[in-house]
Amino acid sequence: MKLTINAAKCPQNHKCPAMAVCPQSAISQTNIYALPQIDAEKCIVCGKCVKFCPKGAFEITEDK
Numbered sequence: 001m002k003l004t005i006n007a008a009k010c011p012q013n014h015k016c017p018a019m020a021v022c023p024q025s026a027i028s029q030t031n032i033y034a035l036p037q038i039d040a041e042k043c044i045v046c047g048k049c050v051k052f053c054p055k056g057a058f059e060i061t062e063d064k
């Protein structure tokens, strides 16, 4: 499984609040208008950001 961010759901107009709940510091954002990025090396796919994001922009997908 891996975590992805759906750009169509993320408004990309504020600091990503999910960065604060990630236990791995796997979410980063270059500026408040940027789509957040996931560091796949750090992400443990715990799902906290998925539950936290009010826009439902974080998605867990099965590896193909």
Ligand code: SF4
Pocket: 003, 021, 022, 023, 024, 025, 026, 027, 038, 042, 043, 044, 045, 046, 047, 048, 049, 050
């Ligand atoms: S799934 Fe968990 S570890 Fe991965 S980015 Fe989201 S909060 Fe961080």
